[in-house]
Amino acid sequence: MVEFISQFPLLAALLALVGLAAVFGALLGFAAVRFKTEGNPIADQINDLLPQTQCGQCGYPGCRPYAEAIADGEAINKCPPGGEAGIQALADLLDVEPIPLDEEHGEENVRSVAFIREAECIGCTKCVVACPVDAILGAAKQMHTVIVSECTGCDLCLEPCPVDCIDMIPEQESLQNWHWKLPDPVSRELDIIATDAHAAATDRDVEAA
Amino acid sequence: MLADYSILLISAILVNNFVLVQFLGLCPFMGVSNKLETAMGMSMATTFVLTLASACSNLTYHFLLQPLGLGYLKTISFILVIAVVVQFTEMVVRKTSPLLHRVLGVYLPLITTNCAVLGVALLNLNKDHNFLQSLFYGFGAALGFSLVLVLFAAMRERLNVADVPQPFKGAAIGMVTAGLMSLAFLGFAGLV
Numbered sequence: 001m002v003e004f005i006s007q008f009p010l011l012a013a014l015l016a017l018v019g020l021a022a023v024f025g026a027l028l029g030f031a032a033v034r035f036k037t038e039g040n041p042i043a044d045q046i047n048d049l050l051p052q053t054q055c056g057q058c059g060y061p062g063c064r065p066y067a068e069a070i071a072d073g074e075a076i077n078k079c080p081p082g083g084e085a086g087i088q089a090l091a092d093l094l095d096v097e098p099i100p101l102d103e104e105h106g107e108e109n110v111r112s113v114a115f116i117r118e119a120e121c122i123g124c125t126k127c128v129v130a131c132p133v134d135a136i137l138g139a140a141k142q143m144h145t146v147i148v149s150e151c152t153g154c155d156l157c158l159e160p161c162p163v164d165c166i167d168m169i170p171e172q173e174s175l176q177n178w179h180w181k182l183p184d185p186v187s188r189e190l191d192i193i194a195t196d197a198h199a200a201a202t203d204r205d206v207e208a209a
Numbered sequence: 210m211l212a213d214y215s216i217l218l219i220s221a222i223l224v225n226n227f228v229l230v231q232f233l234g235l236c237p238f239m240g241v242s243n244k245l246e247t248a249m250g251m252s253m254a255t256t257f258v259l260t261l262a263s264a265c266s267n268l269t270y271h272f273l274l275q276p277l278g279l280g281y282l283k284t285i286s287f288i289l290v291i292a293v294v295v296q297f298t299e300m301v302v303r304k305t306s307p308l309l310h311r312v313l314g315v316y317l318p319l320i321t322t323n324c325a326v327l328g329v330a331l332l333n334l335n336k337d338h339n340f341l342q343s344l345f346y347g348f349g350a351a352l353g354f355s356l357v358l359v360l361f362a363a364m365r366e367r368l369n370v371a372d373v374p375q376p377f378k379g380a381a382i383g384m385v386t387a388g389l390m391s392l393a394f395l396g397f398a399g400l401v
Contacts, residue, residue, distance in 0.1 A: 009278070012277055012278075012279065013277075013279050013282055016273060016274070016277055016279055016282065017282065017285070017286070017289075020269070020273065020286060020289060021289060024289060024290075024293040027293065027297065028293060028296055028297060028300075031296075031297050031300045031301065032300060035300045035301055035303065035304035035305075036304075037303050037304055041303070041310075
């Protein structure tokens with residue numbers, strides 16, 4: 001057998017490559033079984049990008065179902081709390097063109113939190129039931145209040161309140177949500193790269209004087 | 210001994226930098242350097258795969274191709290080895306460390322087509338490196354690639370907001386920058 005193969009170098013090459021491919025194929029096949037993963041990683045990634053307000057404005061019962069729908073090809077522009085930035089992030093992840101927010105599902109607002117005017121609260125617990133993230137604290141006939149760090153600003157509690165004592169107030173800038181502002185691309189004064197525009201202007205002034 | 214290996218490393222990272230001096234792996238260099246974050250992910254993935262693929266192709270050559278006298282099949286076998294290493298790494302990482310898999314993301318499979326990986330495997334043969342030398346050379350090449358990619362991505366992030374003349378915007382100024390970086394790296398010639 002070995003002699004026969006050595007008489008035909010072409011056969012040896014063929015066998016070597018086929019053998020290599022078979023070994024690697026077996027290795028990958030073994031790895032595919034051994035390292036099998038459950039769940040849909042794409043839906044997980046999309047879910048991480050959604051704002052987790054669980055507001056249902058997209059028409060799905062929460063962020064996770066909407067993430068799964070996007071993974072199956074649903075449009076990415078149905079999330080008003082995420083806003084343009086959210087759509088951009090989704091477009092980057094899925095490598096598609098970003099599209100404007102779908103007006104049907106609401107408009108993008110400044111991120112806000114609910115605030116209960118406690119003097120007017122009658123303790124009906126209707127807002128407690130409506131809150132998707134359990135951010136409202138209170139019991140029957142006791143005044144309620146909002147846990148600010150838990151509130152996602154979905155404004156689902158406004159509707160059921162019989163005395164309209166809930167306000168949505170814009171979130172204060174704090175260390176947790178502060179972002180570094182990028183320099184204005186058209187601004188000349190920032191001097192990001194060396195420019196002689198300033199020197200030239202000074203020269204003109206000197207000549208004019 | 211130790212000096213030899215450190216020289217090998219420095220030579221692969223700076224003097225014979227794969228991107229800026231040998232012009233290998235230019236597609237990811239231009240393609241994924243728009244954001245610093247993705248550049249980091251790509252660098253990590255490439256470092257891992259390049260080192261592993263360099264060692265594996267060395268083993269394949271010395272224990273399969275050379276005994277059978279099939280040296281001329283090295284290119285196609287190395288492509289096979291690299292593709293398998295990348296696929297295998299992806300599976301293992303996805304299972305063992307979903308966090309790392311999320312960071313590396315799509316860049317891991319993309320490395321299959323990175324010519325620097327094949328370049329290192331072939332250069333290892335040309336330079337008659339043994340197993341350990343191949344490992345170090347691959348690792349050095351990957352570090353050099355990462356260094357340049359991260360530097361370039363950081364520069365492009367600044368360039369995006371800079372006041373660049375209209376005809377030079379985007380890829381054009383990127384090319385000019387890459388050229389200047391390449392010139393700068395020529396300064397390392399003769400270091401080793």
